[in-house]
Amino acid sequence: MSLRDEIRRLQVEKRQAEEQVEHLKAQRVNEDKQNVEASESLGDEVSKLRSEMQSEIGKLQEDVHAVLTLRDRLSEMEKDRQAGKKARRSYSDSGKSMSPSEGRLRRGSSVCSVM
Numbered sequence: 266m267s268l269r270d271e272i273r274r275l276q277v278e279k280r281q282a283e284e285q286v287e288h289l290k291a292q293r294v295n296e297d298k299q300n301v302e303a304s305e306s307l308g309d310e311v312s313k314l315r316s317e318m319q320s321e322i323g324k325l326q327e328d329v330h331a332v333l334t335l336r337d338r339l340s341e342m343e344k345d346r347q348a349g350k351k352a353r354r355s356y357s358d359s360g361k362s363m364s365p366s367e368g369r370l371r372r373g374s375s376v377c378s379v380m
Contacts, residue, residue, distance in 0.1 A: 266274075
């Protein structure tokens with residue numbers, strides 16, 4: 266092979282290598298764009314899920330508040346019931362009889378009034 270043929274062959278290899286480098290750069294740029302798009306899409310999905318989660322948390326907090334309110338009301342009713350039992354028992358112990366409809370409780374109080 267002559268020196269000129271060797272130079273041409275090396276120039277062709279150099280051009281092919283440069284084209285391959287450009288192709289790989291373009292491929293890398295495309296992959297980076299796809300990664301950015303995927304990342305943005307995931308970010309949107311995360312924001313959507315976070316919003317849904319906060320909404321569900323709000324609903325659960327409302328449910329917890331309702332349950333606690335019901336528990337407190339049931340506790341008050343149980344206290345009233347126990348106070349009514351005590352009042353009927355002490356009234357019965359005094360030798361008098363009282364029907365359940367005669368004992369009236371005041372809400373939030375353990376005092377029993379007799380009609």
